[in-house]
Amino acid sequence: MNNYIIEMQGIKKSFGPNLVLKSVDFALKAGSIHALLGENGTGKSTLMNILSGILPCDEGEIIINGESRNMMIPGIADAMGIAFIHQELALINDLSVTENLFLGSEKKRGIFLDKKKMTEKSEEILARMNVNINPATLVCDLNASYKQIIEIGKALLKDAKVIIMDEPTTSLTDVEIGQVFRIMKTLKEQGVSMIFISHKLNEVIEICDSYTVMRDGEVVSKGEVTEETTEHMLAKHMVGKELSYNDIYKARDIGETVLELKALERSREFRNINLYVKKGEVIGVTGLLGDGRSELFETVFGIKGKYGGEIYVNGKLVKMTYTSLAQDLGISYVPRNRKENGIIKDLSVAENMSLPILKKLKKSGLINRKMEKEFNDNYVNNLNIKVSDLQNLITSLSGGNQQKVVLAKALGTNPQLVILDNPTQGVDIGAKLEIYSIIMKLAKQGVSFIILSSEAQEIFMTCDRTYVMFHGEIRGEFSRSEISEENIMCVATGGTLDNSINSYTEEMG
Amino acid sequence: MNVEKKLNVKKFISGNSALVALIFLFIITVMLNGSTFLNARNVLNIFLNNSIVGIIALGMTLIIITGGIDLSVGSQLAASGLIAISVLNATNNILLSILAAAAFGVLTGALTGVLIARFNIPPFIVTLGTMSIYRSVSQHFFNGGGIRVEGSAKDAFIAISNTKLGGTVSVIILYWLVLSVIIAIFASRTPTGRHIYAVGSNEKATLLSGINVNRIKIITYSISGLLVSMAAIIEAARLGSMNSASSGSSYEMDAIAAAVIGGTSMSGGRGKIIGTIFGALTLGIINNMMNLLGVPTFLVSAIKGLIIIVAVLLQTVLNKKE
Structure with a gap:
């Protein structure tokens, strides 16, 4: 027994x-x-x-x-x-x-x-x-x-x-x-x-x-x-093989400011948000669930509607009130909760991937099948998406591959800035590392990324800089050398770190 | 190889269940009443009698694919038709009359779309409201009665619907088929068409893909309004009159039924124009069969209702198996 x-x-x-x-x-x-x-x-x-x-x-x-x-x-x-x-x-x-x-x-x-x-x-x-x-x-x-x-x-x-x-x-x-x-x-x-x-x-x-x-x-x-x-x-x-976490992050040249938020606020969701991201930079926004970061960037992407404060894209003041405008400005969004917000379940893999850029794939008003196929094949190869037939429903893919399709969707419009909310939720380690490498590769080509995540490890592996939110406010900002689980957790739970507050107020001028 | 073939047949059946139901009904009807039913004139009549609803059902299909519904199409048709004839009688100008009806259809459709998209009112409620409004206002202005086509342009206007191609095939059937082809290509091959499916399947994800969801909804209801006004012109020209109380009555139910029998999912995201055409024809054959078999008039709707439920049940069962 x-x-x-x-x-x-x-x-x-x-x-x-x-x-x-x-x-x-x-x-x-x-x-x-x-x-x-x-x-x-x-x-x-x-x-x-x-x-x-x-x-x-x-x-x-x-x-x-x-x-x-x-x-x-x-x-x-x-x-x-x-x-x-x-x-x-x-x-x-x-x-x-x-x-x-x-x-x-x-x-x-x-x-x-x-x-x-x-x-x-x-x-x-x-x-x-x-x-x-x-x-x-x-x-x-x-x-x-x-x-x-x-x-x-x-x-x-x-x-x-x-x-x-x-x-x-x-x-x-x-x-x-x-x-x-x-x-x-x-x-x-x-x-x-x-x-x-x-x-x-x-x-x-x-x-x-x-x-x-x-x-x-x-x-x-x-x-x-x-x-x-x-x-x-x-x-x-x-x-089934050796994995290396450490050489994912690669230092890059950072350019001009792409997006800047000044004193952004929206009812009870978030207040006094000052934040910027530069060309080719990967920044993190972290904190606990319900800290307002998803609401903040949904507002920036134009989903939420009215807000207070100012949003600057490439130095120009813009009013973000609908998502197609954000897209025209070269911003795309990978939402959290793939199933509810990311995939469109009745459409095929191909149709999901090309959805945001159909307008660019048309000839005399109709979708050009050849151009659509070229576009899709390109992303299937680049992102290493495992799919037997692009005409199958998106739901036939595994979680990691679905997430890659959602990522392809966001990258397909050739954005200058990609906002990723919880990008590796329910994704296995292999696919996770692949997604991080893709981010690094594109950042090197000058694309900026904002990664919203609760996982300190994720922030550490990819970000040049991170903001920490608590109850709808930015409470801390850490440079790459300062990013650590302890620092993030301390600020995210409402504590204060002397140095973080200092560097934050300096930033503010 | 054999397995693959079998799978394809199964896939085809479940993807085109309306066609299967249609063929099934066709065979039964032929068996019961072959000689009269198969008469070329009878077949043409089935097409003809369902062309108007068939045209309305095209727009209805698009609306249902977005996850919406439009209950107002019947009274929208009556109002459009009354406007068309009024303008014609006043101006003797056919083009002006068509434009007036089309403008009414597009504008009311767009308004419905705005109420649904911008103000977030459920489509069922908005169109329940507009259904009453169009009908009631029409009846008010026409005192519950109707209007006949009159004046110098009368014959030309009547000819819009009463022309026969090669002396046998009504031009109305041609209108239906041409509009069907246009809408089918629009739905499957244009970006806006693809977006309509996306909105119905997952509105939030579509919005997050940078697509203006409100715009897509407003366009869809406007297209439906335009199609309804075209159907109204065809109906007005066919009958030479329009009635504020009875014209278009219960057309919305037939249009919804055609779409649903044709495999369009009421929860949105799925559906095909070709299916809706088969759906409309299925309804037509049912009506025709009832007539030929001499089913008592008051029972026709009951049997129609039963067949609709069975057709949809068949689809659900087939889809589940897949």
Whole structure:
């Protein structure tokens, strides 16, 4: 008798002619947090779908608590206490915490809802996670980390023993991630096991007890997370080759100011923003989620409408009230949340990529197919986008490749300035490094970049300079030599650094 | 090879379910009432009787692809037609009459577009409002009645719709086909056409791609308005009169039905003009079949409704399988 709660042995699965799982063994110890790692499309999700009974496997055995189980029996995943929290959270924003927790399994008294009982139970679940929120709060009023926490609560409500979490931290800031991790640790002490799927290796080392790395449908490495485990080592297993983080950043010639914001403000979203970016410069704007940076640059791009203060492009005062104007001025935008804001799901890969510049690809009023194809092929090659047929729907691509298409869209208009909001969200390490190299290459050719990100590492790897925001204000500015996780976190959480404030006020003259 | 072929057939069927439904209906009708149905005159009549709605459905398809809807097209048609005949009777100038109707169609379409795009009012609500307004104002000015084509330009105006090509094919069918080809090329081959699909599929992402979404919406409703006014001219010339109470009544439902049967997604982003043409013809065959089979008049709509639901159900099932 070992202490594995779950053992999957020799799992094979193919979709049509594609063998996606080639005899995978996977084991999870009771009361532990286990990382499941691998780049996009390596079979992690398929494996987890098989474990939670969403997909059948072709061959192999699933042993839960020492007993072989057929996970395809309806309801067995619930009965075995296996809960799967998907990347897209299944919460209804206009309902309360309690209503969301009990969605689909409402407690009733007669034909009416038993609100009292549900509220009590919700309070109990929240207390178990050590979370202090009112269960009557509407989900839309909560910040992103609580949404993840409510999903965990839903799993606990079903008395889950094993919780599978698919990239739970991608849309969270560091502070919020800390919150989720605290709850994960609390649950671990209560004997709940968790499978943690993530691309963020530092998190894996921080929170996980053991790991399994998959590549091309096979397990390539597994073991305990110990003092010796490093991000570098895990990344190497995932990618299958040596990776170098350090030589991404390259010093460049910096030119004239391209964009300057003076005392920019918009109602409660942000105030007194003074910022500039020069030709060929890569700057970061970082802080916690809800610090107003997305709203700030949506305003600069002309989405939000009215604002106070002044925006200068190439030294000229401009009024940014619609996005097509920003585009004419040579500014393009890669939005956060690819799925909602980046891709157009009913259009093909080709149609997505060429969307912003169709006007330049026409002859006598009609889209010229040859010119469109040339344009698309050029970007597929330059950005190394893996796509079998450009006429397939964009949704057929993996996350990293979708993001590259969104990037191609933004670059296609030959912009002088690209604003990237959370550019590597849900993108695996290989594609991430590729995206950074593309940024560096274009910056060398004179394109300016503004990178909005909560990841200090991302800022460090690419930026010449970074601004740090807190509650809608710029609270600090760091040159490349000053960029460090400590400095950024200190300012982003409302603290002050003497030197940063000094250099900031000097900048202001 | 065989598998690939099979996949292609399946893909074709689910991509052109309206055509499949049409062929299916065609076969049934031929089996039930072959000799009369297949009569060339009957076939031409099916095309002819659905040309007006077919033209309106072209604009409706574009609107539904943007994720919108237009309930006002029926009363917009009545108002356009009344304006066209009034101007004709007053000036005896056909060009002026057509221009007046077209101007009304484009302007009201643009206004609808502005209310929807700039002021963010749901299309259903805006056009529910304009539907009542066009109809009510028309009835007020014409006292609930209609107007006939009169004066020296009467014969020439009537000839717009009552000419037969080669002595057999009504020119109205030609109008429908030409407009269909133009709109189909517009939708699939021009930047604005592509943008219409993008807006309907993901408005925010389209906006963030630097595209003026408001402009696209206003253009779409204006095009629909223009098409409705053309349909109004054709209808007015065909009948020689227009009625403020009954003209165009329930055309919006037929136009929406044609688009939906043709595979246009009510949630926007998907749809084809060719599908809408098949959709309009499907509606036509249903009507025709009912007539030929002598289905009681009051039951015709019930059966029509049933067939619409089945046609869309068929698409949903086929799409899911894919």
